[in-house]
Amino acid sequence: MMNRHLILFATSCLSLLLVTLQPAQAVTIVPEGNRNATQPGVPAASAKRTRELNTTYEAKYQKIYNLLKTDSKLRSKIASVARTYGIDPVHIVGALVGEHTYNVDAYDRLQTYYVKAISYVQQGLSFDYQGESIGDFVRRPQFSSCVQFKDSLRLWTCRENVWEADFRGKSVGGKRFPNNRFSAVFFQPFYAGQSFGLGQLSPLIALQMTDMVNRYSGLPKLDADHAADVYKTIMDPDLTLPYMAATLKHSIDVYRRVADFDISKNPGITATLYNTGGSDSRARALADSNLARVANGEQPQLPEENYYGWLVNDKIDQLSALF
Secondary structure, X not given: OOOHHHHXXXXXXXXXXXXXXXXXXXXXXXXXXXXXXXXXOOOHHHHHHHHHOOOOHHHHHHHHHHHHHHOHHHHHHHHHHHHHHOOOHHHHHHHHHHHHHHOOOOOOOOHHHHHHHHHHHOOOOOOEEOOEEHHHHOOOHHHHHHHHOOOHHHHHHHHHHHHHHXXXXXXXXXXXXXXXXXXXXXXXXXXXXXXXXXXXXXHHHHHHHHHHHHHHHOOOOOOOOOHHHHHHHHHOHHHHHHHHHHHHHHHHHHHHHHHOEEOOOOHHHHHHXXXXXXXXXXXXXXXXXXXXXXXXXXXXXXXXXXXXXXXHHHOHHHHHOOO
């Protein structure tokens, strides 16, 4: 009688062979343009910020567009980084336009970002909550399942998921934790919701992307215990542009791999994901939804832009002409 382990091994090999022989799911190219005829609603917080600055979305758009149009060095940096990461530079431009139209106002000169970067290095920043550093916090036993992940993206994503499941809004070991995002509680020492620099990256996103940036651009890996280096990275245009490109490339890659959509031809979709974050979970949700739709005899749903991505697609001719 054949050994039971050999039978199981043979069965596993046959199953793997059958899966390999299955026809691959065709990847659908998401066409250019917006799926929504009119712009989806802009969040109230964005409208409030714009009113408080006594400006308009159009004025803020023109400000970031003029910076891009008049600064050939910035355009050259964007084009170079885009080539390194194998993406169209308009994806980076779209993210910049969305951030500076709806979230913050752009500085008039690129040099201002360099000056700000130096000032943050000099402030002796740290990532902590009520005296507990992030380094000590992630050594708590709840994070033991994350140790298996060696790459920064999966490691910090795991830690973020543990925060949501075990700490957010809960008392643990006699300590009460806020009902707020991981990035807001531990990674924004000045005020919640804060992001910085030309690309308006959060420190947590930078930590997630640091391995990819090290691999593609050769920049040193970031360490959460060295907060000043993280802030300098997201403030300095020469350092933050690779992190923007890595974030956008990851969104394109994960939508192709998980949801069978090629979003590389639609900067409004990549800008949307840059704005919302969570491209992995969003790709999985879309894939699951489309499996159910197909099972019910319906057509799969294409990814859709939000208000931020809608603007990018609406202005695409003007933005593409920059390169």
